[in-house]
């Protein structure tokens with residue numbers, strides 16, 4: 349079982365879109381996947397059609413842990429129409445994040461909760477909120493890998509550089525954590541800026557940059573409105589092709605990292 353956080357502090361980078369569609373692609377390749385929505389915005393839950401906030405969700409279980417009781421993520425897992433397993437989120441998670449600050453072992457709570465799933469999945473993908481607060485730190489402390497989706501523009505690149513500083517600090521809490529790589533999203537080959545950022549990123553981070561780019565594709569946004577992943581919405585779209593390619597490269601990188 350590998351736990352992968354999809355994280356970057358910049359909003360609208362494609363974290364949620366990548367979590368859903370990478371998970372769906374890996375699921376199609378026969379992998380057992382759990383998606384964890386660790387963002388109080390609950391975009392992932394919504395985009396997978398989990399619209400009526402379930403009575404039990406990541407917040408209810410985290411609250412139990414905060415109170416010193418035992419949370420159980422197994423009980424909150426929802427299976428979507430397309431067969432993906434999801435731990436849904438809730439807006440109340442924002443409050444729990446504040447409470448976490450004063451809890452003993454506050455950075456490790458997700459680790460304890462996920463450990464109880466003892467190897468039932470090949471991959472657990474955690475969709476993080478766009479900030480490096482207690483929720484993202486908990487996700488990173490529980491993870492072996494971090495995957496960073498970003499738009500190929502100048503500001504996100506600045507964000508990546510500042511993130512590398514946090515990354516070093518988080519490694520002090522979890523020395524197993526490795527940067528799996530950067531994925532460029534909403535990519536347009538015709539834009540000089542996009543090609544330029546790709547080459548700058550490659551010069552700076554080498555093999556950490558995925559060769560697969562996720563092209564700008566409206567079908568990805570539409571599939572979220574429809575409450576499903578891109579493969580069940582439009583399997584011939586660029587979005588589906590790109591996420592299938594990303595899943596292959598993801599598996600290669602995981603095997604190489606051993």
Ligand SMILES: Nc1ncnc2c1ncn2[C@@H]1O[C@H](COP(=O)(O)OP(=O)(O)OP(=O)(O)O)[C@@H](O)[C@H]1O
Nearest residue numbers: 359360361362363364365478534563564565568569
């Ligand atoms: N490749 C793409 N082509 C077109 N639209 C996309 C693509 N990737 C993401 N989007 C759209 O861009 C918006 C932001 O994407 P997404 O929600 O995945 O980003 P995020 O990093 O999770 O945002 P947040 O930081 O708010 O959690 C969404 O409306 C999504 O549908």
Ligand SMILES: [Mg+2]
Nearest residue numbers: 363364387391
């Ligand atoms: Mg998101």
